[in-house]
Amino acid sequence: MTLSGWNGRVAMLGLVTTGLSGCVAVAAIPAIAGGVAAKKAGDYAATTRARKRASGEQQARVLASSTAAVPRSGAARITTATALPPPDRARTPAAQVPVTQTQSPAAPLPADLSAMRPGVAYTGALPSPYATPAAAIATSATTKHTRWTDVGRYVASLPGSPGDSALLARGSTREAPAWFPCTGPRAVLVRLETAMTQDGGRWRFDREAQKWLDAFQTLEIPVVFTSPAPTTARSDIEAAFRNAGLAKLLGLGEVRLGLTAGTMPAERAMIAAQRCIVAVVGRDASDFPNGLLPETSPPALRLKWGAGWFLVGPS
Known part of the structure; x- marks a missing residue:
């Protein structure tokens, strides 16, 4: 309200007070003052509500920003670090780990064969595949x-892994x-009749x-025996092994019966795929x-006789 308005009201108030009794004039003043006070109170309340509303919005913004800064459980963390953690030792490639290779020990062949032990390469009198050609030719x-x-x-003096x-x-x-590579445990391939004879249906060892x-x-060297003997003779042959104290050798190797000269090449190939002969x-x-004998062997294979191939005659 402008100043001229207030002056007019005061003038009117003077006229009223002069025309009214004293009690009525006294009562009119509080009424006007009350209206002014009520207006000021309303303006103050509106201002207070606006300030509270602005303050609440500001607090809400601060709370929202602080809540976003704290990661929730299970939430991904983003970091600006550029250094990587040290590598895990347990994941070191196997190729970087040094490998220690050991060779089978060598020892002179004992006079008492029962003193021989597995894992030992015994030095013998015969040439090995690594001997000089002159020695092999002489033998x-x-x-x-x-x-x-x-x-x-010969077998006792071989290295552990030919x-x-x-x-x-x-x-x-x-x-x-060309030779089959050694991909399995080493073994000896033996014609059964070079080690056993049959007499009256009974098998016995030389x-x-x-x-x-x-x-x-x-020495725990497996032996694979082959024979043209019928498969019906298996029980008698296995009984001869047990009676000679060679049950363990029979368990280490095997006996293949019913083989002929025509089926032996394929049989040898199957054995070579499973064992290192x-x-x-x-x-x-x-x-x-190849059905070879010492007198029919070419020069490239002549060294094999007595150093891998053994033609055993009658005892």
């Missing part, structure tokens, strides 16, 4: 037939022979063969790869 030239003592000394098998791989030639087969059993022991051409 094979002295005799065409070998004995079980020659077989035993690289190649003593069996020819398919596709090899007489001039350039004494020298039994001695060396017992040494293979001690380090020596072949037979008594005729069908027992050896």
Whole structure:
């Protein structure tokens, strides 16, 4: 309200007071003053409500910003760090771990074969595949037939992990022979009739063969026996193994019966795929790869006789 308005009301108030009694004039003043006070109170209340509303909105904004700054449980955290944590030692590639290779120990072949132990390569008198060619030629030239003592000394002196098998791989030639790689445990391939004879339906071991087969059993070298004998003879043959104290050797290896000269090549290939054949022991051409004998072998294979291939004659 303007100043002229207030002055007019005061003038009117003077006229009223002069025309009215004293009590009425006194009552009119509080009424006007009350209206003014009520208006001021209303303006003050409206101002207070506006300030509270503005303050509440500001507090809500602060609370919202502070709540967003605190991550919830399970929420992803974003970091500005550029350094990566140190690598986990347990995840170090195996190629970085140094590998220690050990070789089988070597020892002279004892006179008492029962003193031989597994995991030992015994030095024998016969040449190994790593011997000089001159020594191998001298050995094979002295005799065409070998004995079980020659077989035993050769096998006992072999290293623990030969690289190649003593069996020819398919596709090899007489001039350039190729060998089955050793992919399984080493074993000896033996024609059963070089170690046993049959007399009246009973099977018995040759004494020298039994001695060396017992040494293979001690060394835990498996032996795979092949024979043209009928499968009906299996129980008698296995009984002969048990009676000779070679039940463990029978468990380490196996006996394959009912084989002929025509089926032997495929049989040898199956055996070579399962075991590393380090020596072949037979008594005729069908027992050896490509049906070879010492006198029919080419120069590239002549060194194998007495150093992997053994033609065992009658005792």
